[in-house]
Amino acid sequence: MPPSLHAAVLTVSDSAFQGRRRDVSGPAVAEVLQSHGWTVVHTQIVADDMAVIAATFRELIGRRVEAIFSTGGTGISPRDVTPDATRKVITRELPGLPEQMRRTGSQSTPTAMLSRAVAGVAGNTIIINLPGSPQGAVDSLKSILPVLPHALDLIAGRTDHKP
Amino acid sequence: MPPSLHAAVLTVSDSAFQGRRRDVSGPAVAEVLQSHGWTVVHTQIVADDMAVIAATFRELIGRRVEAIFSTGGTGISPRDVTPDATRKVITRELPGLPEQMRRTGSQSTPTAMLSRAVAGVAGNTIIINLPGSPQGAVDSLKSILPVLPHALDLIAGRTDHKP
Amino acid sequence: MPPSLHAAVLTVSDSAFQGRRRDVSGPAVAEVLQSHGWTVVHTQIVADDMAVIAATFRELIGRRVEAIFSTGGTGISPRDVTPDATRKVITRELPGLPEQMRRTGSQSTPTAMLSRAVAGVAGNTIIINLPGSPQGAVDSLKSILPVLPHALDLIAGRTDHKP
Numbered sequence: 001m002p003p004s005l006h007a008a009v010l011t012v013s014d015s016a017f018q019g020r021r022r023d024v025s026g027p028a029v030a031e032v033l034q035s036h037g038w039t040v041v042h043t044q045i046v047a048d049d050m051a052v053i054a055a056t057f058r059e060l061i062g063r064r065v066e067a068i069f070s071t072g073g074t075g076i077s078p079r080d081v082t083p084d085a086t087r088k089v090i091t092r093e094l095p096g097l098p099e100q101m102r103r104t105g106s107q108s109t110p111t112a113m114l115s116r117a118v119a120g121v122a123g124n125t126i127i128i129n130l131p132g133s134p135q136g137a138v139d140s141l142k143s144i145l146p147v148l149p150h151a152l153d154l155i156a157g158r159t160d161h162k163p
Numbered sequence: 164m165p166p167s168l169h170a171a172v173l174t175v176s177d178s179a180f181q182g183r184r185r186d187v188s189g190p191a192v193a194e195v196l197q198s199h200g201w202t203v204v205h206t207q208i209v210a211d212d213m214a215v216i217a218a219t220f221r222e223l224i225g226r227r228v229e230a231i232f233s234t235g236g237t238g239i240s241p242r243d244v245t246p247d248a249t250r251k252v253i254t255r256e257l258p259g260l261p262e263q264m265r266r267t268g269s270q271s272t273p274t275a276m277l278s279r280a281v282a283g284v285a286g287n288t289i290i291i292n293l294p295g296s297p298q299g300a301v302d303s304l305k306s307i308l309p310v311l312p313h314a315l316d317l318i319a320g321r322t323d324h325k326p
Numbered sequence: 327m328p329p330s331l332h333a334a335v336l337t338v339s340d341s342a343f344q345g346r347r348r349d350v351s352g353p354a355v356a357e358v359l360q361s362h363g364w365t366v367v368h369t370q371i372v373a374d375d376m377a378v379i380a381a382t383f384r385e386l387i388g389r390r391v392e393a394i395f396s397t398g399g400t401g402i403s404p405r406d407v408t409p410d411a412t413r414k415v416i417t418r419e420l421p422g423l424p425e426q427m428r429r430t431g432s433q434s435t436p437t438a439m440l441s442r443a444v445a446g447v448a449g450n451t452i453i454i455n456l457p458g459s460p461q462g463a464v465d466s467l468k469s470i471l472p473v474l475p476h477a478l479d480l481i482a483g484r485t486d487h488k489p
Contacts, residue, residue, distance in 0.1 A: 076255065076284055077317040092402065096428040096439035102259040103266070103429070111310050113259035114317075121402055147437045154403040154440075239418065239447060240480040265422040266429070274473050276422035277480075 005067065005152065007033050008042040008060045010053075012072040012082045013132065017047040025071040028134045032141050033069070041065060048073050053085035061089070061125045066152050068125060069141065072132035074117040082129050083118040090120030090127055094151075097128060101140035109136060119144075124155050168230065168315065170196050171205040171223045173216075175235040175245045176295065180210040188234040191297045195304050196232070204228060211236050216248035224252070224288045229315050231288060232304065235295035237280040245292050246281040253283030253290055257314075260291060264303035272299060282307075287318050331393065331478065333359050334368040334386045336379075338398035338408045339458065343373040351397040354460045358467050359395070367391060374399050379411035387415070387451045392478050394451060395467065398458035400443040408455050409444040416446030416453055420477075423454060427466035435462060445470075450481050 011026035023045055030040045042060060046052050053073070060068050073082030087093075097119035105112025117129035117140075126148065130137040174189035186208055193203045205223060209215050216236070223231050236245030250256075260282035268275025280292035280303075289311065293300040337352035349371055356366045368386060372378050379399070386394050399408030413419075423445035431438025443455035443466075452474065456463040 075317055076257065076314055077320060080317075092442065094402065094440060094442065095424070096432070096441055098258070099262060099425060099428060100432065100439045102262060106259070106263065111313050113263045113307070114257060114310055114314050115259055116255065116257065144439070147440055150437050151402055151440050154401055154406075157403060238480055239420065239477060240483060243480075261421070262425060265425060269422070269426065274476050276426045276470065277420060277473055277477050278422055279418065279420065 104143040
């Protein structure tokens with residue numbers, strides 16, 4: 001069994017940050033990760049504020065977590081800025097992951113195609129935007145989680161190209 | 164029944180603009196919209212000219228239509244510039260809508276995967292590029308039309324995130 | 327039967343360039359092209375070096391091949407730079423082709439969704455990034471090859487929009 005990968009889960013939500021509602025999506029994401037053998041080393045709730053989100057991503061990258069999963073702020077209301085904050089931090093975009101999440105999500109929830117979610121690499125860390133609804137976040141996560149260990153091996157240079 | 168949404172339909176085509184052929188796609192798009200409860204408040208035909216297309220988008224946004232549907236100019240011949248004009252006007256891209264249109268379209272018409280179509284938000288207006296062929300435009304429109312009322316609610320801040 | 331289209335095949339791989347392993351993907355891509363009626367006029371192996379890849383693309387565009395197919399360097403390890411080199415050369419991106427290749431590929435190989443492959447137009451030449459594994463390259467190629475003759479007609483202005 002491979003060594004456990006380390007993840008941070010970042011809930012992006014004005015109302016959860018202000019305590020007006022309970023954060024359900026963050027714990028749901030953490031639970032899926034743990035059940036797949038990941039270690040969740042950090043969870044946090046931040047407001048829908050681009051500078052704050054980007055700064056939090058940068059701090060978590062500095063702690064050398066292997067992946068950061070955000071939930072929330074991927075839509076098109078004016079306060080949704082998680083993808084924009086993500087683009088400020090990543091150096092390489094991975095377009096196939098949001099494509100997969102939107103395609104999978106829209107089979108049960110057509111509005112999943114409105115997601116502006118982004119995924120990409122910053123240093124040796126992968127950042128993945130998940131939607132804000134608990135079900136959407138969990139379904140999106142499950143659709144891409146199986147490829148992440150291989151992706152992290154490649155980023156860290158631990159796997160050579162196969163012939 | 165919700166209040167009717169207001170749309171503009173913009174046909175982008177040198178030959179239709181010059182009267183060398185009849186515009187079939189614009190009326191076909193308008194008919195689909197009306198049959199789904201939309202009110203088409205403006206239709207127009209413009210040449211494949213980036214500055215003209217962008218200026219027309221801006222004028223229609225000023226009229227506060229909720230969505231602008233263009234048809235034509237999404238391909239890869241040198242005169243196809245509708246996506247480029249759209250990118251000059253929108254402030255946020257919605258990549259999932261073209262993904263959905265290309266995927267749906269390529270099931271019956273493989274060349275649909277060549278579309279460079281863009282969708283995005285400018286102010287409170289959604290702009291969506293549809294392909295130029297009548298069948299392609301209608302099929303693409305139908306594949307994304309169901310999610311637009313929800314999208315417009317979010318843009319206008321009329322819907323809070325669900326818990 | 328239409329006149330044969332001319333292609334170049336560019337293998338991007340440090341280890342193949344240095345002779346540490348045999349290039350299997352380049353010949354596999356060339357064979358698929360030939361079996362579909364294309365003429366492969368040039369094959370070359372280069373290292374995973376952004377400047378070299380971009381310069382090679384530019385030289386091949388100057389030779390007026392109709393399409394350049396690269397294989398390799400589309401992943402996320404630090405040396406994978408083929409998509410970045412491609413973006414330096416193309417003037418118009420064709421996002422639907424990588425979408426199709428990732429979707430098709432991920433049905434048999436989930437890690438195909440990690441591909442950062444790009445396709446686009448430079449002058450009258452189409453450049454298409456294929457993955458580095460022989461099977462991945464061949465499967466990706468076959469999923470988009472049927473639309474390329476039409477695409478090249480459009481780029482060269484040989485086909486007017488149908489009414």
